[in-house]
């Protein structure tokens with residue numbers, strides 16, 4: 001009798017898992033089992049660890065393969081639960097009696113958040129909101145334009161250093177630095193984009209990554225101007241018409257600034273998507289040759305996506321500098337670019353709610369689980385692999401808009 | 411009256427391979443003409459040179475939009491050429507697969523719209539009007555091509571014949587005066603081919619289009635074309651009316667692969 005793949009027990013799967021467990025124990029044997037005591041030159045055999053690895057490997061591999069088989073079985077088959085849920089969601093959304101109170105409640109919670117929770121929570125939420133803006137900005141470049149950008153943190157740095165340097169040398173106020181940070185990031189995007197955007201795919205990814213690192217190294221080594229590895233500190237928090245807000249007040253103000261910025265970003269991104277420019281970017285992502293034949297200037301579209309996406313990193317950077325009151329080159333390394341990329345991929349490329357969720361999960365989980373800081377990269381990696389295999393469209397996949405046209409005479 | 415398309419001594423080399431060899435031809439306004447020849451003869455490459463995908467090694471390509479001055483277009487980028495009124499389809503269908511049918515056509519309107527970044531973000535009255543208009547116009551084009559049932563379907567989910575028609579719809583959206591169709595009937599069944607013939611005739615008559623097509627389906631070529639160009643190994647070996655081409659010995663040899671001077 002042929003065992004069904006979706007059955008929990010399956011001989012073939014068990015064999016595969018046994019093989020995996022064996023392989024894993026062999027690979028990890030030298031580090032996990034053998035331990036040499038260099039003082040009295042003895043070898044300690046930690047057989048307990050071996051047993052642990054075999055068991056972990058066996059179960060891990062079995063569950064992994066089981067999930068894979070389940071997914072294959074379910075492909076094509078429609079998911080009843082999911083359909084009911086999304087149907088319900090659509091109906092609730094279009095019902096004004098439900099929509100209005102829910103919206104009002106959400107607005108109220110967001111507005112009252114700093115007063116019902118602690119300063120610490122408000123501060124973390126502000127960081128999460130900064131990452132929402134970063135995610136939405138990067139999404140313009142990757143999700144809309146299809147340009148794999150691995151140096152996004154550099155533009156974040158441009159924003160942060162714009163404020164830091166302008167303050168340090170010219171005592172420029174936050175509110176003037178904010179638009180300037182965006183502008184400089186935009187211009188820097190154009191400057192980097194013109195040579196770099198001739199490349200495609202992997203090549204573009206590598207060159208943007210390199211550019212990000214170059215900027216970080218410059219910031220690190222141009223000590224007389226940028227303060228070198230120590231960066232610039234004692235940057236003032238956002239001001240409010242010259243009123244002295246105290247610490248609590250400034251933290252709350254920063255939070256509200258970020259809420260506003262997120263709202264504006266969402267509106268801008270949505271309008272952009274649903275416009276001539278957004279459609280051109282999407283077409284370019286789908287097929288450059290065909291897009292060109294439709295009259296789309298590819299270079300111009302790429303630059304638009306690149307510079308526009310970078311601009312949001314600039315805005316976010318200014319707020320970040322004001323929030324932390326300190327900038328150092330190392331806060332804008334490759335790691336930062338990767339986190340933003342993870343947010344976009346995890347949440348769902350091109351999906352605004354997805355990116356919101358992604359940013360919150362990432363930042364909040366990272367904050368509250370600081371104990372695991374050492375394993376961060378490991379966990380990111382694992383999460384990304386799992387996502388790519390089981391949910392490649394992200395947690396909340398993008399929903400295509402549908403245009404309606406009134407039929408003549410209908 | 412100047413020809414809408416006038417090609418002089420066009421040559422295109424890929425490394426050592428001469429894909430198009432010294433081809434000169436011209437197309438008059440309102441004509442339906444065909445370019446035929448065996449596989450690998452250089453037909454698609456010829457179209458790619460005319461539409462700016464390739465920059466020809468030698469030669470001159472001039473266009474003359476009806477009522478306007480003649481202009482040279484070689485070396486221009488494809489989007490500039492599209493703006494000047496050349497619309498095209500691709501032999502290997504190149505739709506925007508993950509966008510809807512209507513969106514595919516809306517993208518064709520790109521060069522006829524004005525909204526820039528600021529316009530898109532601020533969405534003033536003129537942008538709103540333009541957005542409304544582009545939806546309407548695109549829908550009308552779908553009506554003309556008979557694709558409205560698929561309007562909100564993703565392009566990749568369309569049946570093959572419908573995908574070919576969508577390629578035409580999308581090219582039409584660019585407001586061309588000259589339509590270049592690369593094997594529009596490939597993969598179509600006889601019924602679909604008949605519909606296509608009617609469609610091409612209608613387009614020529616109602617839209618004042620000039621149609622230049624590459625095709626292997628001889629029934630379509632012979633019934634539609636006023637003038638036929640035949641290429642073999644990159645060179646133009648014959649041109650004339652369908653009857654002349656049917657009689658032409660060199661064409662018969664090229665197609666049947668007979669040894670010359672046997």
Ligand SMILES: Nc1ncnc2c1ncn2[C@@H]1O[C@H](COP(=O)(O)OP(=O)(O)O)[C@@H](O)[C@H]1O
Nearest residue numbers: 424427429447448449450451452453454455456
């Ligand atoms: N981009 C290219 N690079 C190199 N060779 C090409 C390229 N495009 C076409 N060719 C070659 O040019 C010749 C003509 O191709 P093509 O124009 O596609 O023929 P047809 O459309 O008549 O079947 C073929 O030998 C093909 O391999």
Ligand SMILES: [Mg+2]
Nearest residue numbers: 453454455501
């Ligand atoms: Mg061809």
